[in-house]
Amino acid sequence: MKDALAIHRALLEWETVHEIVRLPIALANADELPAVLGLPPARCLVTRVYTCDDVHPGHRFLAGVIVRAGERPEAEAVRVAAGARAVRPAQADVVNAVTEYAAGLVCPLLLPDDMLLLIDQDIVDALPEDDVVYTATGEASTALGIRLRTLHTLCQAKPVDLRHASPGPPAREPHHPAA
Numbered sequence: 001m002k003d004a005l006a007i008h009r010a011l012l013e014w015e016t017v018h019e020i021v022r023l024p025i026a027l028a029n030a031d032e033l034p035a036v037l038g039l040p041p042a043r044c045l046v047t048r049v050y051t052c053d054d055v056h057p058g059h060r061f062l063a064g065v066i067v068r069a070g071e072r073p074e075a076e077a078v079r080v081a082a083g084a085r086a087v088r089p090a091q092a093d094v095v096n097a098v099t100e101y102a103a104g105l106v107c108p109l110l111l112p113d114d115m116l117l118l119i120d121q122d123i124v125d126a127l128p129e130d131d132v133v134y135t136a137t138g139e140a141s142t143a144l145g146i147r148l149r150t151l152h153t154l155c156q157a158k159p160v161d162l163r164h165a166s167p168g169p170p171a172r173e174p175h176h177p178a179a
Contacts, residue, residue, distance in 0.1 A: 002100045002110055004137035007144055010110055014154065019132075019145035026140035029104035031069050033134055033143060042126060044069035045135045045151075047106040049095045052084035052116075062090060062098055066108050066119040066157055073120070073162040081118050081160040101138035108135060108155040109144075119157035123148070 004020045011018045023036050033044035048065045063082045067073055079087045092103035098115070099106050111117060127133070129149035137144050 001096070001102065001138060002107070003139045004142040004144070007107055007109055007137050011146075016150055016154065017147070018150075020137065021134070021143045021145055023141050023143060027105065027136070027143075028140070030106070030136035033136070034069050037134055037143065039134065041069045041071070042123075043131065043133050045108070045123065045133050046071070047108045047111075047117075047135070048072065049090040049099065049103075049106060050075075050078055050082070050087045051090045051094065052079070052082050053086040055083065055085055061114070061116060062094070062112075063087070063116040063118060064099075064106065064108060064111060064157075065162070066117070066123065066155075067162070068120070068123060071120075077160075077162040078118075081162065082116055101136075102140070105136040105138050105140065107137050107144060108151065108157060111155070117155055117157040118160045118162075119152065119155075120162045121159040122161075122163070124152065124159045 008020050025036055030046040034041045045066050046069050050063045052061050052063050054061055065078055075087050095103035099111055127148050131148050132145050133148045134143045134145050
């Protein structure tokens, strides 16, 4: 399983300024970050993983969606953004196996290259790029602090409007982490 040390090593390799924060209490899931860190939910990001049925019957793929802690996007908005026929939250065992992170504590970094990664456009628009945001590391006792711009650049998540589920061009392109 991936953890804070794997993330820290990758970020050092990429010469990226970051902080691994030791938490005073263990997290059950990333939605607890604001309470544990004493920060507003807008500064704490959660990566939710969805199983998507492709437009081609019989094919499935996973999509990660980066949202503010405590937020759960409407399934229809995720479906439209991912260009899928149907979506549902991925089962914990699937999340664990595919991402190599503990389900509920998925970091948006070091995800599989073929996994679609989206970020709520509101996050990108609302926070200054140099603001530090916090996200899970795959383990219950740590969090990653990193500038929003840096995180967005490294994970290459596609910004999408998750508030309005209007049909548009599908976002079905895998992300490729910067190296």
